[in-house]
Amino acid sequence: MTVRDHNLHLVNTLGRLKERFVPLVPGHVGIYVCGPTVYSDAHLGHAKSYVSFDAIIRYFRHLGYKVKYVQNITDVGHLLDNADEGEDKIERRAKLERVHPLEIAEAYARSYFKDMEGLGVAYADLHPRATQHIPEQIEIIEQLIAKGNAYAAGGNIYFSVGSWKEYGCLSGRDTDDAVEGTRVTVRGDKRDPRDFALWKHADPSHIQWWRSPWGKGYPGWHIECSAMSMKYLGEEFDIHGGGLENQFPHHECEIAQSRAATGKGFARYWLHNNMINRDGVKMSKSLGNGILIKDLLKEVPGTTVRAFLLGTHYRSAANFTDEGVKAAHAGLERLHFVLGAMRDRMKSAPSGAQPGDAAVGDAVVTLDRDFHAAMDDDFNTPIAMSSLYEFAKRMNAALAGAPVSKEACGAALDTYVALAGGVLGLLPVEGDSEDGRKGDLEPVMQVVLDVRRLLRERKLFDLTDVLRDRLASVGIDVKDTKDGPVWQRRG
């Protein structure tokens, strides 16, 4: 498989510049994206992040790259951000429900994957778990100690930020100033307030702990991603992605400890997706305005959620509003309509050159060019989607005009499906729900529509309209097209 010609540029947080993408190994892309900490159900913030990266991964594959996508599952280690006692989120939940922490992690990991399936997000090639990579984490810590970048204090191991001059290269933070400006005193065992834990001593109340050269304990938050990304992608790899909120300190710490341990460059391109708000305000548990993915999917199809999310650039903050979702849904129906129109036409289109082929060919060429230009420009999905709408408009017009050949229509269909469906995941999957739910009613509807046709021929329109209204009242929409009536079940 060869890689298609492209001019992909992406904004690298490391350096804050738009750079041309050049893979470490030609034809291959290694990418690591920070996965969820599985202690509760996934919400819209997760959806924004993982749908964005899903489109990015799909685009790389579309270009012909062999992609190795690694996304971790964090099942240990994060501490509650606003708790005084620094309690592990998963352990806290486990204690509440009186089960083992891994049961919590397992349950929510499943829930997460189910949500992602609902959103049409493809699985990563590997979903490694933090608790299954403790030895790898310990090994890195040992390397850091040996190189003088980490030290033991009070049973804990800390990374010495002062020993690593590049610290701050990602977030662009002048850490010295930051420290100066605060009244922070060096607390606990740290030599420097900027230092962060690589390994924590486990006190008896801790449920999950592991043996280490430094006694019973558990890993710090940042070290897991260094261990898992480098294990599966190498000490230097192409792309590291994640949410903007993890840029500092999480990713900053990852870079420092990884580079210090290996002497290699770690990730070459850093991609950060922006957040999602609701009605202009952030979503949070305390405000009670958060939305769980599984709840939203009860209201609207996954493709609608994708259309809404991809309608905003991944680096821009999205604003979730009910109206916005409705708009995304309505627009998506047009994208689905033209798909159906092309598929229908394939059944009847003649072979051999036809007068309408030029218009179709034009629409395809324009779509192909504009879509790729948009995605090549830092994965600009909103622009890519606009090229889809432009295509739909042209294609609908073409199909209503001069005859179109099967070949031309087929080429248009293939391109459209590859881009709208394959890359952005906005098209219903073939053999999806719709046909299945229609199946059992098909013979009955044939009878009903046949009778209605006879009534129409006799111009008994009051009766045909009653029939249509009554069908609508039981959730069946009938539309009269010039090729005859079509029907579908709503909802």
Add this chain to the structure above:
RNA sequence: GGCGGCAUAGCCAAGUGGUAAGGCCGUGGAUUGCAAAUCCACUACCCCCGGUUCGAUUCCGGGUGCCGCCUCCA
């Protein structure tokens, strides 16, 4: 308190130093027995105040608002 980002039509949202994509909604038209769908047309002086420039929505400074991170901790 500190650092960084954003602010575009009723809603969602791209983008550019030279008078602003696309989607939804709305209006008018074509088509239709009607409706739906489809197609065509129309709808924004880009948060406020200064500055740079021949010219700024796009650059700089200030203000306001919102978002993220840090400030307790990993």
